[in-house]
Each structure stands twice: as structure tokens, then as C-alpha cells.
Amino acid sequence: MSQHPIAKTEAVTLRISPFSNTSQVVTWLTPDYGKIATVIKGALRPKRDYAGQYDIGYRCELLFYEYAHNGLHIFKECTALDNRRACHGDWRRTAVISYLCRLAADATPDGAHIPELYHLTDDALRTLAQTPPPHDLLMLWYELHLLELLGISPHLRHCTLCKDHLPPEAGALFSAELGGVVCDACAPHRQESAARRLTPDLLALLRRWQRAAAFAPLRGVPLDASQRDALCQTLRHFLSRHLDTAPECRAIAFQMAVMQVRKAATERPSAGG
Ligand SMILES: [Zn+2]
Incomplete structure (x- = not known):
């Protein structure tokens, strides 16, 4: 993946769909790239890397490889900037x-x-x-x-x-x-x-x-x-x-x-x- 430039943007998580037994496709709305979708490999594994860092409606800092195959970018990492805590459990x-x-x-x-x-x-x-x-x-x-x-x-x-x-x-x-x-x-x-x-x-x-x-x-x-x-x-x-x-x-x-x-x-x- 290293040959592709890494893009960094803020993003709101819009949609999360299963992609395989262990992966997800996450759709994001961003100010810089519009609506994009990324594959997060291993997202459904018990010990996943980004648990709690993204969910529907969260505002995140998203890093992804700026290369799309069939409309899907490859996710690199994300950090929750606003997890809408007041909405949890409501x-x-x-x-x-x-x-x-x-x-x-x-x-x-x-x-x-x-x-x-x-x-x-x-x-x-x-x-x-x-x-x-x-x-x-x-x-x-x-x-x-x-x-x-x-x-x-x-x-x-x-x-x-x-x-x-x-x-x-x-x-x-x-x-x-x-x-x-x-x-x-x-x-x-x-x-x-x-x-x-x-x-x-x-x-x-x-x-x-x-x-x-x-x-x-x-x-x-x-x-x-x-x-x-x-x-x-x-x-x-x-x-x-x-x-x-x-x-x-x-x-x-x-x-x-x-x-x-x-x-x-x-x-x-x-x-x-
Ligand atoms: Zn009229």
C-alpha cells in the first residue's frame, strides 16, 4: 500500500456494512473528498484495532490510502474526535x-x-x-x-x-x-x-x-x-x-x-x- 499517498481528513461515519467475515465497509462524509467508502480489514475480529473509534454519526479524523478499487479506498486509521457521548444509550x-x-x-x-x-x-x-x-x-x-x-x-x-x-x-x-x-x-x-x-x-x-x-x-x-x-x-x-x-x-x-x-x-x- 505504501506506493499510494495517504489522505487525512475529518469525516462523519454514515454507514457501516459487513464486507466479509472479518471486514467492514464504512461510508464517510468528508469536507475534503465528499462521500467515500473504505474497507476496514479485521474490523469484526474480537481484538480489533479501532474499537470505539468510529460508529454511525461519530466525527473522526480519518487516514486512508488515496487509491480506490471498485469505489473502495483502503482504510489506514481513525480516531474519534466527537463520539456524541450524550446520545449513547438514548x-x-x-x-x-x-x-x-x-x-x-x-x-x-x-x-x-x-x-x-x-x-x-x-x-x-x-x-x-x-x-x-x-x-x-x-x-x-x-x-x-x-x-x-x-x-x-x-x-x-x-x-x-x-x-x-x-x-x-x-x-x-x-x-x-x-x-x-x-x-x-x-x-x-x-x-x-x-x-x-x-x-x-x-x-x-x-x-x-x-x-x-x-x-x-x-x-x-x-x-x-x-x-x-x-x-x-x-x-x-x-x-x-x-x-x-x-x-x-x-x-x-x-x-x-x-x-x-x-x-x-x-x-x-x-x-x-
Ligand atoms: Zn400560480
């Missing part, structure tokens, strides 16, 4: 990690060089570890920004049919198939079972989130369970129409988050005491 956060990493792995095209996607993913995972649940809004914020970085952002400001600007106080029909909102003049001509009405407050919220580079200021937005569900379903339709990714992994992560919202609502003491 099944709700673990479900979110699984979903975000699965989405990033499925959605990032091979060979695409989008450093911002690495930073977005690492930022979302760090925020997940640092903020209390529920994390459904964090997932929605991540999805919106991932779509933007991939160049398939939903159109929320102009009608996708007539291109007219939609005033901020207006609600609109949201068509996953057309890729965004449809104004009231065009809506009656639109036949689409999955299209759904976005109320003015939810449309304004999505627009604001689309512009918000950081998630932290959005956390305090008061939303009830039905509003959260409407946002979740709107983006679910959009993602399933525009990306080839696993919907069941998303459904589990959101179900757990919504359970948390409902639990908090029932535990809250009533206004009358």
Missing part, C-alpha cells in the same frame, strides 16, 4: 442519528464535492447531542438545508406554475411533484392527491427555516402536535418524490420525536392547576 437520539446519517448517505451523490454538506451534518449531530428532545424540528431543518445544498430546494416564495410571488401572509397548496407551492389562481387546475395545503403560519415558518443557517434560534418556536405533523408530512412527500432514500428510517425517528411531544403535553399541568 434510543430517541440514536434513531435520529440513524436517520440523518442514512439520509446523508443516500442523498449525497458519489463524487459530489459539497463541503457544506459535511458541516451541516456534523452541526446537526452536535446539536442533537447538546439540546433536549424533541428533535423533530432539528430533522426538518436538516432536511431543508440538505435539499438546498443538493440544489433541489422546495420553492416556497413563488408559484411553481405561474411564477408569481406569493405574499408572506398567504397560505398555498404545496405540490411535492411540482417541487413547491402553487398559488390560489393555479391551484384549482392542479390534480395531485399528495398535494397539501400549507397554512400561512407554516409556510412562513418553512421560509424562515430555509434561510436560517443555524438551528439554535428556531428551537423555541411554539408548535402544536398537528402543526409538527403537517410539516413532517409536507417534507416527507417532497423527499420521497425527489430523493431515493429509505422512508421507514425517517418514520421511526419522527414517530419517536412526536411521542415525546405528546408525552410532554399530557404531563404538563393544566392551567387550572
